[in-house]
Amino acid sequence: CAAEFEAYTPYYYSTYEEGESEATVSDKPKVMILGGGPNRIGQGIEFDYCCCHASFSLRNEGYETIMVNSNPETVSTDYDTSDRLYFEPLTKEDVLNIIETEYPNGIIIQFGGQTPLKLAVPLENYLGSQGESFPTKIWGTTPESIDIAEDREKFEQILDQLAISQPPNGIARSYEGALAVANRIQYPVVVRPSYVLGGRAMEIVYSDEELERYMTFAVQVEPEHPILIDKFLENAVEVDVDAIADKEGTVVIAGIMEHIEQAGIHSGDSACSIPYTSLTDDVLKLIRTSTVQLAKSLNVVGLMNIQYAVQGDKVYILEANPRASRTIPYVSKATGVPFAKMASLTMSGKTLKEIGLTEEPKRQHVAVKEAVLPFKKFPGTDTILGPEMRSTGEVMGIDADFGRAFAKAELAAGEVLPLSGTVFVSTNDRDKPYVMPVVKDFAKLGFKIIATEGTLAALRKEGIKADLILKLHQGRPNVLDAIKNKQIHLIINTPSGQDAREDGILIRRTCLAYKIPLVTTIAGARATVSAIRSLQSQPLDVKAIQEYAMT
Structure with a gap:
């Protein structure tokens, strides 16, 4: 890179011009590792980690490692990760060109996420057409097995043979077919395209109208890539x-x-x-x-x-x-x-x-992984989580118990949990029975509870002391004013029906702007109260990760 230091890994780029190839090919045993391509939501550096570790371990075993990736932002494309780097797109044509140049002993496709996985069957077909004497093989799980796991109908046959349960489901290649499946397994259903990563274009659908909109606008339905429809398992x-x-x-x-x-x-x-x-x-x-x-x-x-x-x-x-x-x-x-x-x-x-x-x-310790979400960089977005992936990274907290480990993970993700103050609670009717024990725990920890009309009535019915705060359309001062005046220190807000959706979005966006911790699931609220309880009891301590690995 700009000749700042000696590069031990030759970087290769292809061209369609005639002339001599500059690729220096040795006769040592070689393995080619297919990376994940450009970073995007759903396909990030977690896969790059696997590619790097594969390169390091196989180099120690005496193999020359050849990395194929087109992402300058990753460690796998660093100057000393592999013996040779082909800075090429992850397409069939480009990968075949490299195979015909290098003739590696093995190709690893299962470390780069969904991108190289889609090449499994085309590459296997090509390698099979070259005859038994061709030196290159796909290492690891066979492309046939990968295809079975990706193909809903083939995968169902395996599960039936093993008597493993799955939610009621079906596949559809048209709106009419999707409607028939949804009526058979009953709403709510989860709909998504096949062969995607990161839950892209995945939604939870509650009615015929939502299903029609999804099938018409959200996805392009193709016969080769049908829509997968599963019964949504609530509170699982x-x-x-x-x-x-x-x-x-x-x-x-x-x-x-x-x-x-x-x-x-x-x-x-x-x-x-x-x-x-x-x-x-x-x-x-x-x-x-x-x-x-x-x-x-x-x-x-x-x-x-x-x-x-x-x-x-x-x-x-x-x-x-x-x-x-x-x-x-x-x-x-x-x-x-x-x-x-x-x-x-x-x-x-x-x-x-x-x-x-x-x-x-x-191990004796607890390790909690938390997602890092990019909402602070996009102030206009709604922070509600769903089946389509939105995180851009992840962090981990380790400690002797769950509460402390979760507190560390939240801290690493940029969320500072309050140890005292006021908690605002507003949930839909479906979640009200489940939020009561959580609110009781917050009250025991010394937090003041405020809630809107419907949630307040449910809280008081359970004997929980709470004060009323107005909804946005009920007058001033309302919940938005309280957030802006920093009178609220934590919010538990689960999405409500269509009527309250606009209010909910506005509350969540304001929360984001004023850096107020926001919890949008009951399970997340349970974990949060556990973390705050641990933080109140004693301060966090720090140990090297190697110390935990030994216990």
Whole structure:
């Protein structure tokens, strides 16, 4: 870069001009790692972490590492991460040109997120057409297994064979087809296109009118990429599981993460905890058994991520991705086990026993991951979270108990939690029964409670002392005035119906402008009161992450 220092990694760019190629190709064993391409919401540096660790571990094993990525903002494109860097788009044509130049022994496609995963089948078709003697193979989980996990109809057949439950669902290639599925499984439903990352264009739909709008305007429906429609599981706990498998079919669970926000909030936007905080032994046993069964059935080699929803004692699988997920850096740091490095070794042919990983890591501390949301940079946006991912980063807090770990995560994400003051509560009718225990906890911690008319009546019915504050249309001074005058120190506001939506948006935007902590889910409010309780009891202390990894 501007000749400031010696670059150990040659950077290559392609051109269609005739002439001599400057690529210097050796006869050493080589592996090509496909990166994630440009950063965007849903596809960020979490995947770049995996690509870098794969390069480091395979270089130690004697392979030349070839990185293919077109993102100058990442570590994978640094001058010393790989032996050679091809600064190229992640397209079939460009990748094939590099294969025909380098002839690598292996290609790793499961570390760069959805972008290289879409190339799995086209690359496999090309490599298969070159004959058995062609030296290049795709390492890890086969493209056929990747396609099964991505294809709703094929994936359902596997789940039926294994007797693993999933929410009632269907697929549609037109509005009429979507309407038939929605009427069969009943609203609310989650609708999304297939083959996307980051929950892009995903919505929770509550009526025929909303479904028609979605199918007409929100997405372009194509026969090859149908719309997936699932029953929305209200008040379910979402669980993320990362696992690693080798060529012999040995499967080890890397981490079981319990989401703090309920199912329906995109996993990339939801805070989550290792270890789990509320799952029963029976639920955990079923999750572990289903994960191992599915990894073996899909012949996974390398990493796999599965998302479950737990409703009472019932466990439903939401989706399975036979690739590295965005949670791998978090799980690795929380447990002290470098799973991306280990996965790259299993893809090169080593077994989990050979690399010393035979059981799920257990630690004494709690690690909480929190999403970093960009709302402060976009003052006009609504801060309500939903099934479409909106976060642009993540942070982690570690401590001996959940409350302190969550407090650290919030602090790292830029949220300063108040230790005293006034809490404003306004929830929809559906959430009122669930918010009562949380408000009682805030009152016990010495907070003053204020609420709008409907929520106030529900609070007083439960014997909770609270004061009235006016809604925006009821006169002055109202809740907006109180926020601007800094008379409110924390807000719990869950989205209401159409009538109150405009008021809610205005409150949330003002909150953002005046830097008042805002919680928009009941589960988030529970975690927040737990963190404040811990902060009131004793100040936070700091330890090096390596100290936690040893416990």
